[in-house]
Amino acid sequence: MDPIRDPFAPGAGTPPPELAGRDALRETLRVALERARLGRPAKSAMLVGLRGVGKTVLLDRIREDAEASGIHTVRIEAPEQRSLPALLAPQLRQALLRLSLTASAKDASIRALRALAGFAKKLKVKYDDIEVGIDFDPEPGLADNGDLEHDLQALFEQVGTAAKAAGTALAIFVDELQYVPEEQLAALITALHRTEQRRLPVVLIGAGLPQLRGRMGNAKSYAERLFDFPEIGPLPAEAARQALTKPLHDEHTDITEPALARILEVSQGYPYFLQHWGSHTWLAAAASPIDIADVERASTTAVAGLDEGFFRVRFDRCTPKEKKYLRAMAELGAGPHRSGDIANALNEPVSSLAPTRSALILKGMIWSPNHGDTAFTVPMFDQFMKRIVPADDWH
Template identity: 25%
Template sequence: MSDNPFRPSFGRTPPVLAGRDDLVARFADTFTSGAWAPERTSLIRGLRGIGKTVLLNAIEDAARGAGWFVISETARLDLVDSLTRTVLPRLLREHDPDGLTRHLIGGGISSVSLSTRVAEEHRPEQDLRDQLTRLCRVAADQRVGVLITLDEIHGDVVDQIRPLTIALQHLQREEFDVAFVGAGLPGSIDEVLQDKGTTFLRRATLIELDSLTLDETMRALREPIHTAGRTIAAEALEQAALASRGYPFLVQAIGSYAWAESPEEDEITPVAVRAASRRAHRTMGSNIHAPSLTKLSATDRTFLAAMAHDEGPSRLGDVANRMGVETKYASVYRHRLITAGLIDGAGWGKVEFTLPYLRDYLREHVVASTLQRTAKSTFPKTEPDLRRPD
């Protein structure tokens, strides 16, 4: 029997990248076609656990497969310093064999002085644009390009993102083969785009990551199980898919827990899936729901608490009444929560949640709130009854 094939940890690439194949293929084309494409400057927006980092990993793999140089970073306070002092000097030393040849052609140089001169050629500098330009020139000499990915983009580090976007703008104007793909939560991306120094990114292709369809979810569960040497009963597969609501984190968590429920059995049963689903929903609460609420204001949470009283989409007027405020006042928080990606419009005057099982989590933890689904229209609206005794 093989090891558990599922990967419920953040950023870990699952065994089957269901539902993202077309996106990865589009990026792969931009790295091999030699032609400029809109995807070469892209921003991926999505909720926690929707698969942003996993998609970045796949895009980086596609770029490496085409021979491109890849700079994979996370947005942080020392980003520019890390790039100019460590990352770019290392890449330049790795990919610029001509640096050594140029100094050899100079003639009459001892091996000691030669090493010194090569090191000086790629010494750490503070000029980010200059170093990126040199790396792009080296890549062009080898007929490839440079991909920069930036994960977890947020407004607190906009002063680090600003010089990077300015450098990228100049590199594209000089027609270098350079691509940039950033990823972050919806509200964080919007915050960065509002900065005057990041106007270049406002022209980026926005990729909104959604949940998987029912067919994609079943494939993401079924194929790894079969490849690893086990089977899953048809009823169990359907239950697992419906319990996940197509949410990638839940797909991996339910698959992983179901596999571990009775590892000695050849077939994963509905009983194992029900137990796994309950456990996965608790994990979703601590790993996805709780962090999503941390930065909200008290009034934001009150708005969500008011929504939790409904079993489906909430009328804004009802939410305002429960909050004890005017509808106009409640509308301000409606907008804030839509920007944060926690709720969405559900028709005229209505809102609904975007994270699976958030309503249940908030009701349970007395922070009250709710959520419907993020799955596409092909997903059934009914949810499996996991409370049924095993």
């Protein structure tokens, strides 16, 4: 098959040719954003799920939907080493400059920019990575106490007032939110709570690994009432079929039922793996219709590609002790597993492994579905660990 015409799009956050199975959630969040624009109660949302389920793609599509309807948006990715104020400040500045172009919102936007100037100036002492252009002098007493939780509330109030004056809403999209430190996460939750109390049109739509739900609850006990936490998982069977067949049909290519069933089986319905196997199968096939022999040939290169890219990049971030912990988990299967069972597999006491487990959670490698349980955040990682660290070596 012509590689130039390959319709599939495996990649980190790369939009697939067919975003199947997510329409209901997109509609739910469209309604929430429109309610916010009207000043009605509207819950913010946190999209939670494992790696490879398409959270980033979905976040970006919801943002595109919002912008198409005239709602102002900002988009942030939260890496492990940057502070939340440093990420927010430049994006809020851009949003406020756009809002200031609306005559009815000009004065409110300028006051919000003054608040942002005070916010950045005072907090730079604590968060020295804040870099933001200053368009107006700070207004004394406005978002300039030097306390993140207090100042972020004041800043969000001014931003929400500007959006309201413009007759729109501001939607803040944050990916990888699980990496935000708990103190900063608490300040963000408090600021959103304040804008909701005042019926100001500011909505947060975040995405993160499954532990995000628990981290937000720990940061502020009322977080579960303030946010919805839709779980993003593998696609239902029919949606997974559509994600494969529609791009193929658009290229005038058919696929046999056994071949389709095999891709659905090996990918387990995870969107990234569907795109990955679809692309490798396209390249392995000689002509339409694609058959199961094409899928079997493609699986060799598909697995190798996952090992060297999707899986290996995460594996290489781990220390030898962390890798051994992950291999012990893999020996027990896909999981989740009790911490005691992992300790038994390693012939070590549970208490001695607690620092390793905590470090892996912070790196986003594992999470705790329930107290004392441990699971991989990356689908099929147990199979990868068995391939990369053979059974005779890991002990």
